[in-house]
Amino acid sequence: xxxxxxxxxxxxxxxxxxxxxxxxxxxxxxxxxxxxxxxxxxxxxxxxxxxxxxxxxxxxxxxxxxxxxxxxxxxxxxxxxxxxxxxxxxxxxxxxxxxxxxxxxxxxxxxxxxxxxxxxxxxxxxxxxxxxxxxxxxxxxxxxxxxxxxxxxxxxxxxxxxxxxxxxxxxxxxxxxxxxxxxxxxxxxxxxxxxxxxxxxxxxxxxxxxxxxxxxxxxxxxxxxxxxxxxxxxxxxxxxxxxxxxxxxxxxxxxxxxxxxxxxxxxxxxxxxxxx
Numbered sequence: 001x002x003x004x005x006x007x008x009x010x011x012x013x014x015x016x017x018x019x020x021x022x023x024x025x026x027x028x029x030x031x032x033x034x035x036x037x038x039x040x041x042x043x044x045x046x047x048x049x050x051x052x053x054x055x056x057x058x059x060x061x062x063x064x065x066x067x068x069x070x071x072x073x074x075x076x077x078x079x080x081x082x083x084x085x086x087x088x089x090x091x092x093x094x095x096x097x098x099x100x101x102x103x104x105x106x107x108x109x110x111x112x113x114x115x116x117x118x119x120x121x122x123x124x125x126x127x128x129x130x131x132x133x134x135x136x137x138x139x140x141x142x143x144x145x146x147x148x149x150x151x152x153x154x155x156x157x158x159x160x161x162x163x164x165x166x167x168x169x170x171x172x173x174x175x176x177x178x179x180x181x182x183x184x185x186x187x188x189x190x191x192x193x194x195x196x197x198x199x200x201x202x203x204x205x206x207x208x209x210x211x212x213x214x215x216x217x218x219x220x221x222x223x224x225x226x227x228x229x230x231x232x233x234x235x236x237x238x239x240x241x242x243x244x245x246x247x248x249x250x251x252x253x254x255x256x257x258x259x260x261x262x263x264x265x266x267x268x269x270x271x272x273x274x275x276x
Contacts, residue, residue: 002131003172006102011186013243015096016170016200018192019107019114019134022210023232024121025084027194028113029064032075037067050195051218056161057195061108065154072137072146076116085121088232093126095236099243106166107134108196110154133157133169166200174203187242187249191235201226206242206249208235216260227256 006014021027034040043064049055068075096103107114111134118127136155143151157164170188177185190200193210198218201207207226209215219226229235241247 003169004176006104006131007173007176007186009100009102010184011100011102013099013101013187013189013239014104014173015101015239016104016106016166016188016190016204018166018190018194018197018200019105020109020196021193021213022191023086023089023105024117025086026082028079028083028117029061029109031082032068032078033064036070036078037064047195047214050198051214057108057198058156058161058163061163061196062154069149071148072112072152076113079113079117080120083117083121085117086232088236090122090126092232092236092239093122093129095240097126097129101239101243102131103129104131104133104169106164106169106200107132108162108164108166110135110137112137133164133166135164160199162196162199164196166197167203168199170200170203189239189242189249191229206253208238225253225257227252228260 017023020029030040030043033043037043046055046060046063050057050060093103095101105114111132114132114134115127118130135157137146137152138155139145139151140153143149145151154163158168160168170190173188177188187206188204189206189208190197190204191208191210192200192215193213195214195218197215201215201219201222201224207219207224208229209219209226211228211230216226216228218224227238238247238252241252242249
């Protein structure tokens, strides 16, 4: 259900999530770029520019897609053969359905890719519970067809430097919730992993950031509270704790920060100061 119908159903929790590298174990766009496009080294250089605020995600993502040079059906075929779902995401979706927790995918990828993979990996039945907000594809000259390499490209969701500013989808929920009575307010959660999630990182009550990925680097630098996850097993457990009132988001964020700092010290990683 789109906003505001989602809020009208009075859920206890609303879960927003990235798709690539968050629901899936691999990032679909990175996979194609690294193996069939410009390559990993050049892609990583582009992403560092986004983290350092010297380029926009929109520009870097367009450069990635321009390097693919293959028909769109071939993209879908490669991804179906190589991309896998986080093994615990299905469990999360089953629980979310049973407890009326809306799940909204906010992606900087393309809707046809996401729908194809969810249908293939999750199944039509559970896929129907997920609202998808993402970019589209569009035809372009000279090919003007999805079936030729030079006939298609991405159609960005909005005019922002992200191409799809995920915060613009979350913010109406937050604004509406702020006007609700405290005991009626749902908790907003978000899960992500990379540079496409930077715009959403500040917008929810708790951020789940996949361990070892770029989003953690950004959150440390900007002082944004987060808790790490290795898989959706952790997300499910902590979402259940929030849903049933066993833990607050503040407690989970504090526990997550402590765990992250302990891990970093034990493994000799350089910690950036984090403030709340």
